[in-house]
Amino acid sequence: MNLDIKTNPEALKAYQDYERSTNLRHLDIGCWLIMTLMPAGAILDYFVYPRKAPFFLVLRLICAACGAVVWLLLRTSIREKFDRLLCMIVGLTPAFFMCWMIYAAEGAASTYYAGLNLVLLGVSFIVRWSVDLSLAISLSVIGMYLGACFLQGSIASAPIGLWVNNLYFLVVTAVFVVISGWVQRSLRVREFILNYQLDQNKRELETTNSKLAEQNEALNHANREIKAAEMQLVQAEKMSSLGRFSAGLMHDILNPLNYSKTGLFALRKKSRNLPPELQPEFDTILTDIKDGFDRVQEIVQGLRNFTHPGKQAAEAIPLGEIFKDARRFVSGSLKDDNISLELDVPTELKVWIGRNDFSVVLINILENSIDALETKTFAPGETPAIAIVGRGVRDRTLITIRDNGPGIKPELIAKIFDPFFTTKDVGKGTGLGLSICFGIIRSYGGIISVNSELGKFCEFTLDLPANEAVAQPQP
Numbered sequence: 001m002n003l004d005i006k007t008n009p010e011a012l013k014a015y016q017d018y019e020r021s022t023n024l025r026h027l028d029i030g031c032w033l034i035m036t037l038m039p040a041g042a043i044l045d046y047f048v049y050p051r052k053a054p055f056f057l058v059l060r061l062i063c064a065a066c067g068a069v070v071w072l073l074l075r076t077s078i079r080e081k082f083d084r085l086l087c088m089i090v091g092l093t094p095a096f097f098m099c100w101m102i103y104a105a106e107g108a109a110s111t112y113y114a115g116l117n118l119v120l121l122g123v124s125f126i127v128r129w130s131v132d133l134s135l136a137i138s139l140s141v142i143g144m145y146l147g148a149c150f151l152q153g154s155i156a157s158a159p160i161g162l163w164v165n166n167l168y169f170l171v172v173t174a175v176f177v178v179i180s181g182w183v184q185r186s187l188r189v190r191e192f193i194l195n196y197q198l199d200q201n202k203r204e205l206e207t208t209n210s211k212l213a214e215q216n217e218a219l220n221h222a223n224r225e226i227k228a229a230e231m232q233l234v235q236a237e238k239m240s241s242l243g244r245f246s247a248g249l250m251h252d253i254l255n256p257l258n259y260s261k262t263g264l265f266a267l268r269k270k271s272r273n274l275p276p277e278l279q280p281e282f283d284t285i286l287t288d289i290k291d292g293f294d295r296v297q298e299i300v301q302g303l304r305n306f307t308h309p310g311k312q313a314a315e316a317i318p319l320g321e322i323f324k325d326a327r328r329f330v331s332g333s334l335k336d337d338n339i340s341l342e343l344d345v346p347t348e349l350k351v352w353i354g355r356n357d358f359s360v361v362l363i364n365i366l367e368n369s370i371d372a373l374e375t376k377t378f379a380p381g382e383t384p385a386i387a388i389v390g391r392g393v394r395d396r397t398l399i400t401i402r403d404n405g406p407g408i409k410p411e412l413i414a415k416i417f418d419p420f421f422t423t424k425d426v427g428k429g430t431g432l433g434l435s436i437c438f439g440i441i442r443s444y445g446g447i448i449s450v451n452s453e454l455g456k457f458c459e460f461t462l463d464l465p466a467n468e469a470v471a472q473p474q475p
């Protein structure tokens with residue numbers, strides 16, 4: 001990239017600021033040289049012009065004081081507006097006092113003209129003069145030298161060879177200073193252009209990297225959305241398969257179930273012919289069989305509700321009655337595995353939900369807890385237990401079902417409500433229980449969640465409406 005700072009306002013301003021800041025730093029050095037080298041020249045005065053040494057010392061100290069004044073001005077805001085003027089002052093101040101000493105000594109015959117060469121060369125190396133400043137200061141120094149010689153009266157009396165010698169060296173030095181200023185400025189411009197281009201490229205690279213980072217984030221976001229959509233498609237496909245599977249399953253179950261219920265009805269009629277002492281026991285058995293048939297019908301109905309979602313008939317159900325029925329259904333498993341079931345539910349606590357649906361949820365969760373407790377080896381003194389706690393929170397009812405079983409692995413927590421997902425051995429679970437529970441609870445405006453610590457406990461929380469007013473189905 002070929003950058004022309006004259007046609008680029010932004011680059012030109014940046015270059016001017018760069019030059020100004022650099023010049024101000026170098027002017028500091030120039031001031032210190034004036035304040036130190038000019039008084040140090042008193043040693044030369046002592047050997048070359050011993051009689052005028054005291055007067056020259058005064059001049060040198062005044063020159064050093066002028067350098068100190070400029071140094072102080074560089075500490076103020078004046079330096080920003082008058083930096084070029086301060087450059088000229090730093091260059092011309094020592095030259096002016098050198099010309100004064102030439103005037104006070106021998107004029108054109110004084111060897112102090114060489115000091116003017118040193119001033120021009122030294123200050124031009126320290127202070128970064130531009131070409132116009134170099135030319136102006138060089139011509140001013142030559143003019144001051146000629147003026148000192150003219151006022152001293154030595155122009156007419158000095159040999160022509162001496163004039164030629166002194167002016168030649170002053171002019172050559174001035175040429176060197178001007179050319180050096182031009183070369184140095186060209187180098188500075190080139191250096192600035194390279195740095196400016198480097199900074200621009202760096203900013204462009206940072207902008208590009210920032211855009212790439214934004215694009216990467218957008219791409220990652222899109223990938224996450226694609227994965228989420230893919231999971232939803234898989235879920236939809238599972239649900240479709242579940243619907244087809246459930247339709248056939250319900251037909252296959254309900255047909256033999258109806259035959260069995262018909263046989264049960266006939267059997268109950270025949271039981272009237274039994275001896276009176278056998279009648280109570282036989283009636284209890286028939287009642288249990290009927291309850292089992294009703295339970296199968298409830299499960300099938302729950303599966304139908306899951307595959308055909310919609311708002312179910314709900315009512316305000318006392319929790320005490322529901323838990324009593326649920327406990328009766330799992331009592332055999334509790335006794336077989338020596339599992340204690342503790343209930344801490346106020347008798348007046350109610351939930352707004354379908355009775356049969358809620359029974360399906362409770363029994364599913366309890367059976368899962370019982371199955372999990374069977375797989376855990378308990379330490380001495382520890383027994384398997386399930387605790388159910390209910391409490392009311394404003395218009396909501398919170399129910400926690402907690403067991404001290406093996407818990408659930410953290411990576412599986414997010415999957416347990418998915419259809420067909422199960423951690424049980426083949427043949428011991430279809431993976432539909434918790435998925436059905438999830439659909440039922442959500443359809444009544446409730447929330448089901450799980451908390452678990454591996455090896456210690458698993459706790460399901462049911463957050464359900466306590467009345468119809470707050471029963472809004474969850475998406």
